[in-house]
Amino acid sequence: MxxxxxxxxxxxxxxxxxxxxxxxxxxxxxxxxxxxxxxxxxxxxxxxxxxxxxxxxxxxxxxxxxxxxxxxxxxxxxxxxxxxxxxxxxxxxxxxxxxxxxxxxxxxxxxxxxxxxxxxxxxxxxxxxxxxxxxxxxxxxxxxxxxxxxxxxxxxxxxxxxxxxxxxxxxxxxxxxxxxxxxxxxxxxxxxxxxxxxxxxxxxxxxxxxxxxxxxxxxxxxxxxxxxxxxxxxxxxxxxxxxxxxxxxxxxxxxxxxxxxxxxxxxxxxxxxxxxxxxxxxxxxxxxxxxLRSTLPELPAEKRARFEGELGLSAYDASVLASSRAMAEYFEAVKDACGDAKQAANWVQGELSGALNRESLSIEQSPVSAKQLGELITRVLDDTINGKAAKQVFQALWNGEGDSADAIIDAKGLKQVTDSGAIEAMIDQVIADSPVQVAQYRDAEPDKRGKMIGYFVGQVMKASRGTANPQQVNALLKEKLDQA
Amino acid sequence: MHDKTLTQLARALADGETSSRELTETLLGRIDRLDGRLNSFISVTHEQALAAADAADALRAKGQAGPLTGLPLALKDIFCTNGVKTSCGSKMLDNFIAPYDATVVEKLNAAGTVSLGKTNMDEFAMGSSNENSHYGPVKNPWDLNAVPGGSSGGSAAAVAAGLVPAAMGTDTGGSIRQPAAFCGITGLKPTYGRVSRYGIIAYASSLDQAGPMARSAEDCALLLGTIAGHDLRDSTSVARGVPDYTAELGESLSGLKIGLPKEYFGDGLAPEVEQAVREAIKVYESLGASVHEVSLPHTHYAIPAYYVIAPAEASSNLSRYDGVRFGHRCDAPSDLIDLYKRSRDEGFGEEVKRRILIGTHTLSEGFFDAYYTKAQQVRRLIRQDFIDAFEEVDVLMGPASPTPAFDLGANKDPVSMYLQDIYTIAVNLAGIPGISVPAGFAGQRPIGLQILGPHFAESQLLNVAHQFQQATDWHQRRPALAEESA
Known part of the structure; x- marks a missing residue:
């Protein structure tokens, strides 16, 4: 051939x-x-x-x-x-x-x-x-x-x-x-x-x-x-x-x-x-x-290079985000609002783009403004909410249920629980309610336990209606289960 | 009244000796009575003219008249005139009522002049005898067996016959100067770019230029001052101040250097024309000018170069007459190609078709460089000839045409007709101004002296022509027909 x-x-x-x-x-x-x-x-x-x-x-x-x-x-x-x-x-x-x-x-x-x-x-x-x-x-x-x-x-x-x-x-x-x-x-x-x-x-x-x-x-x-x-x-x-x-x-x-x-x-x-x-x-x-040269804006190739070089984005992310002026401007506004380029890139390319695609909207038509998204990311970064709650907040913003991430977090009570006393109490309850699973866990080889702890984390998160800080839950659970 | 110059009529109006209404009625009456024999008008706009005359008189009564207010004139049927048929001498545009005014028309209207109608012309300004008009040939008022020249033949005949004191013409290769010479009047082709081409139906865009045709250089000065100037709607019009041409008519000619291009006095020049021109030169010498022989070595290439460039531009300019949006459309076209072919075949006359064919050919792949590019090179050399000559002399003089007006039907062969423009055509290629003034007769047919100047030297040209008319009375002769009480 x-x-x-x-x-x-x-x-x-x-x-x-x-x-x-x-x-x-x-x-x-x-x-x-x-x-x-x-x-x-x-x-x-x-x-x-x-x-x-x-x-x-x-x-x-x-x-x-x-x-x-x-x-x-x-x-x-x-x-x-x-x-x-x-x-x-x-x-x-x-x-x-x-x-x-x-x-x-x-x-x-x-x-x-x-x-x-x-x-x-x-x-x-x-x-x-x-x-x-x-x-x-x-x-x-x-x-x-x-x-x-x-x-x-x-x-x-x-x-x-x-x-x-x-x-x-x-x-x-x-x-x-x-x-x-x-x-x-x-x-x-x-x-x-x-x-x-x-x-x-x-x-x-x-x-x-x-x-x-x-x-x-x-x-x-x-x-x-x-x-x-x-x-x-x-x-x-x-x-x-x-x-x-x-x-x-x-x-x-x-x-x-x-x-x-x-x-x-x-x-x-x-x-x-x-x-x-x-x-x-x-x-x-x-x-x-x-x-005329002095009036030129930054063009896609320069933008791409800056996103990659200065902001540390991957070549792929930089190229997608620089592909249109509207997209680049949105991304930069989100980044400026939250101060974290990588998080901004992830959100714009992930949650936001997914939602836009589902409803065949252009970035200019996004119901969530760059400022709103930036504030939402800020609340993830300062541990006010966890990732799971953040997705709920995004959906609420998208549906127009509130003007800002903070308003929605308050209204829905999604503020993350980081008080270890409160988390400990929930863990104790879960352990007390799950004697079979606790026994199985403790019988298992240490290298198998990693997978098994997921069940307990899920129960605790459920008990906290998603507001408990997952890292904290994980660490405390491990400590308590491994004690005996 | 009918044999007075524009300047004299302006004075008569200012002095209250007559009104624009009276003048307009008198001249419309003359047109109605005499023009059947001349065929110099395609459209006579009685109503609009009388309305404009009344408006002019009203303005004068309020003390708001300008120097041209109320003066009657005519427009070659190439100037788009709002609400008036603008045919360009063609069956193609017989049904075309222009929806807007050409810049020249706008300026004349603003100055308060009164247009009596649209004058006959060679179809799309292609011709040197006015025999190529869809509306029939124009007769020369001096001899009804002779042509009036072309393409602005109707304008020239109307002025010579005392139907209007002045008319507007256009000149692409001599179309103002040659008919002016044939009809014993004064005609000026300004520098290319001096007068806006907006609203003038295009023949050859890089050569077309509008100018006045009247009974004296003084009248031409008055009109040029009105129509000249930069126009934002014409990119080729030149942003340059317009002098007061009338104010500069008093200069003495003492010390004026006149060049006689030796190429303009060679084979083919009728002896009586040469004699009249040489007599005119003697008048200039008596006025203090000196005469020098000069050479314009590329003169003989002017006609061939012109007949490549002008038809090339024309073939493109005339493509818009396709029967789709305006103008003539054939009956019951079977398809698009049939619509194009028959509309154009029926709408255009023979000479127009000939030039479209020539132009289409010279622009074709494989011929473009040999014809068009070469012609443009020749054009630059011709222009340089004039620039070099004007280093040595102030103006050039020679015949406007190699012969006096010829008989109707005498020039059947297109090439012999093209050769009529041997002395005028290079001027358009170079873009310089030229004026033709009456300088004698061959029998009863007038002879024109052509005077050429450097780019934008209209003031000087007009003064040189004016001084001649102060010393001679050729321009005051009127044909017998004009004097008939009819």
């Missing part, structure tokens, strides 16, 4: 979170009545001219700085010419030859905690097209131009990924960077991030790339993995059956979970790119770029 290697490159389109469009003053808000947010410029009326939105430029440059890319002094807008009903001017204004962001790189983290650098070839600014609506028009097609002119940053990677998992990790890393930077809402369901995947295979060890297929319409983290898995299998089968892969554009169908040919290289459009004569070249002076 031949060993195959997969080679993947991604083109990610990120909708920039500007208030108005890239070349007009119309709003970019999602979900408005069709064509209510398309002005004369977006409609491509005769005589209108584009005016570049400086906010889009600033966002693109921030992204470039965020991936340590070269920022060329001059970039130029070109026209990409083709006819389509939702493309009002008959061309898309894009950047073909002189993009705003040059070569850079993105660090991805893999499941085993390892990291890998993926090179970005460039990123360029362009305008989005409108939407063709095929339903509910009695055989006709409706055109909604609200989206026409929305600024997009197209981020083109080098073919540096070697598995579907790496591709998904790359997409997640891009998602994290743009949301950290606040330049996109990253909402994939609303199309704020869309992805085309270039896939090829080659025999392991071979240097030359195989012929690639471009798969379009891969618009979620999950679809990226599925589309690649399908495409890799298709290509390998094709070659092993004696066929050859043709260079073509394919469409991913998430319903059927397969890719289908859209057009071959021969059928490809000649877009007749040329510099847009209505727009001047964008010239960025150093001071402007330096100013």
């Amino acid at each position: 031949m060993q195959w290697e997969t080679v993947i490159g991604l083109e990610v389109h990120v909708q920039l979170a500007t208030k108005s469009k890239i070349f007009s003053g119309a709003s970019t808000a999602f979900g408005a009545e069709p064509n209510s947010q398309a002005c004369a410029v977006d409609l491509g009326l005769p005589g209108v001219l584009p005016v570049l939105n400086e906010a889009a430029v600033a966002m693109a440059v921030k992204f470039g700085l965020g991936i340590n890319a070269e920022i060329p002094e001059v970039s130029v807008f070109d026209r990409k010419n083709y006819f389509y009903p939702d493309l009002p001017k008959g061309y898309q204004t894009s950047q073909m030859y002189h993009p705003i962001v040059g070569a850079g790189e993105v660090e991805i983290s893999l499941d085993d905690g390892a990291t890998k650098r993926i090179r970005v070839h460039h990123a360029h600014l362009e305008e989005d097209a409108g939407k063709s609506l095929h339903e509910d028009y009695h055989g006709m097609t409706g055109i909604d131009l609200n989206r026409a002119g929305t600024p997009l940053l197209e981020i083109v990677s080098e073919p540096d990924m070697r598995s579907a998992k790496e591709a998904a990790a790359y997409l997640k890393a891009i998602h994290a960077i743009v949301t950290y930077l606040g330049i996109s809402d990253g909402n994939m369901a609303e199309g704020s991030m869309r992805c085309d995947v270039n896939v090829s295979v080659r025999p392991k060890g071979q240097e030359a790339f195989g012929t690639r297929a471009e798969v379009k319409n891969v618009n979620s983290f999950r679809f990226v993995e599925r589309a690649i898995a399908y495409e890799v299998e298709r290509q390998i089968e094709l070659i092993e059956d004696g066929g050859t892969v043709v260079q073509e554009t394919r469409l991913f169908d998430p319903e059927a979970d397969e890719t289908r040919s859209m057009r071959t290289k021969e059928e490809a459009n000649d877009y007749r790119y040329f510099p847009c004569p209505d727009l001047l070249p964008v010239v960025l002076d150093r001071a402007y770029v330096d100013h």
Whole structure:
């Protein structure tokens, strides 16, 4: 059996979170009545001219700085010419030859905690097209131009990924960077991030790339993995059956979970790119770029390194907690409130994430605030409550049964009993009530006793309604049982 | 009234000799009576004009009139005009009522001028004779067998015939200056970027520029001061102060250095045109100017370079006319491709299709570098030619066109038509300003002298033209048709 290697490159389109469009003053808000947010410029009326939105430029440059890319002094807008009903001017204004962001790189983290650098070839600014609506028009097609002119940053990677998992990790890393930077809402369901995947295979060890297929319409983290898995299998089968892969554009169908040919290289459009004569070249002076650099927040890779290095978290924990800005901010707020990074990480990743997942909530929607969770952890750390009670307190906070951990602890009487006299009294009672078990314990070899003591601990905890300090219970029980 | 200049009419209005209402009614009456023979208007906006005239008179009564308040004029049908059909001379836009005003229109309205209507033009400004209009050719008021020039032929004919004292044109390769020359009026193409292109239906974006066409350089100065200036809606308009062009018209020409590009006096130049131009130069010498021969060595590459760049931009600019959102749509399309093909085939005229084809070809993969990239290199050399020449001289002079107005239907071959623009086209490629002033006749057909200056030297150009008009009366001649009481 031949060993195959997969080679993947991604083109990610990120909708920039500007208030108005890239070349007009119309709003970019999602979900408005069709064509209510398309002005004369977006409609491509005769005589209108584009005016570049400086906010889009600033966002693109921030992204470039965020991936340590070269920022060329001059970039130029070109026209990409083709006819389509939702493309009002008959061309898309894009950047073909002189993009705003040059070569850079993105660090991805893999499941085993390892990291890998993926090179970005460039990123360029362009305008989005409108939407063709095929339903509910009695055989006709409706055109909604609200989206026409929305600024997009197209981020083109080098073919540096070697598995579907790496591709998904790359997409997640891009998602994290743009949301950290606040330049996109990253909402994939609303199309704020869309992805085309270039896939090829080659025999392991071979240097030359195989012929690639471009798969379009891969618009979620999950679809990226599925589309690649399908495409890799298709290509390998094709070659092993004696066929050859043709260079073509394919469409991913998430319903059927397969890719289908859209057009071959021969059928490809000649877009007749040329510099847009209505727009001047964008010239960025150093001071402007330096100013933007000074506004950059700490980005995922730096955060991950700090969580690992300064806070002593595991590589895996650091990577998960740094994966989104919201997650990282929540974690840091919990950590600041309780003063213990490891405990904060355990709670956020354990109890909190579990609850969020069960109810399909995002961290932003968590009913338990970071401050509340931090206080709860503080009460564990200062021995006010034990771990078991802490879970009850968390559940109560989640259900909205109280405003703070302290209030719930009081209301439910979960304060841990550490008075050894009280604990001793409960132990004595349990020993008195369990003559059979005590006899068995005392007859057992010392190395078997460790397991048997669990029964007594359980009885004492039960008697204390969970509030006794388990370490104390354990120690005192051992002392008393071993005495005789 | 109808043969007065804008400046004279402004004075008459200020002195209360006439009202904007009276002036507007008089000229609308002339249009109704005479334009059937000229076809210089596509739309005459009687109602809006009279309403604007009354508003202007009311403003004057309140003592709030500006220098242009109440003055009538016309707009080439390439300027988007809110609520008015804006056809660009094309069947494609025969049904297009612009929903907004071009910046030029907005500025003219704000100044209180009164638009009488939209003038005829070559379809999408592609042509040098006005024979490419969907609305039929325009006749030259000096000789109804002759073309008025193009593409701003309607504007030029209307001004020459005394239908309006001034009109707005656009110039991509000579479309203001050549018709001005053919019709015996004064036409200025400003520096690229001097006047906003917003709302002007695009032909070739890197070359298009709007400018005034009138009966004197003084009138052009008045209008340029109104329409010029930076516009945030046009990124290619230049942020640079607008001088008072009228105030700078008094300068003496003593010591002025005039360059005569030797390439502008070569083969193909009609002898009567050359003679008129040389006579005009003598007038300048008598005014104290000195004359120097200069060279613009890349002149002969201007037409080929233009016919790569302009069609390339046009092929893209005209893609929006696809029958989907506005403009002509074919009947009962069978599918999307059929909709595109037939709408465009039916909506565009032959010359427009020719240029779309040329432009589509020159931008195609495998041809782009040979054509487009090379043409842009040539363009830089042509621009440098002018910059070098202006190191030596203040202005350049030569003919606006190699011949006087030719007969309707005389230039059937597109290439011979393209060669008409040999003296004007390089000016657009270089982005510099140029003005054509009346300088004589060949029989009854006028001849134009073209004067060129460095970027943003409109003040100087206008003064140089104005001084000539102080010393000669070519610009005061009127065609017989204009004098008919009709």
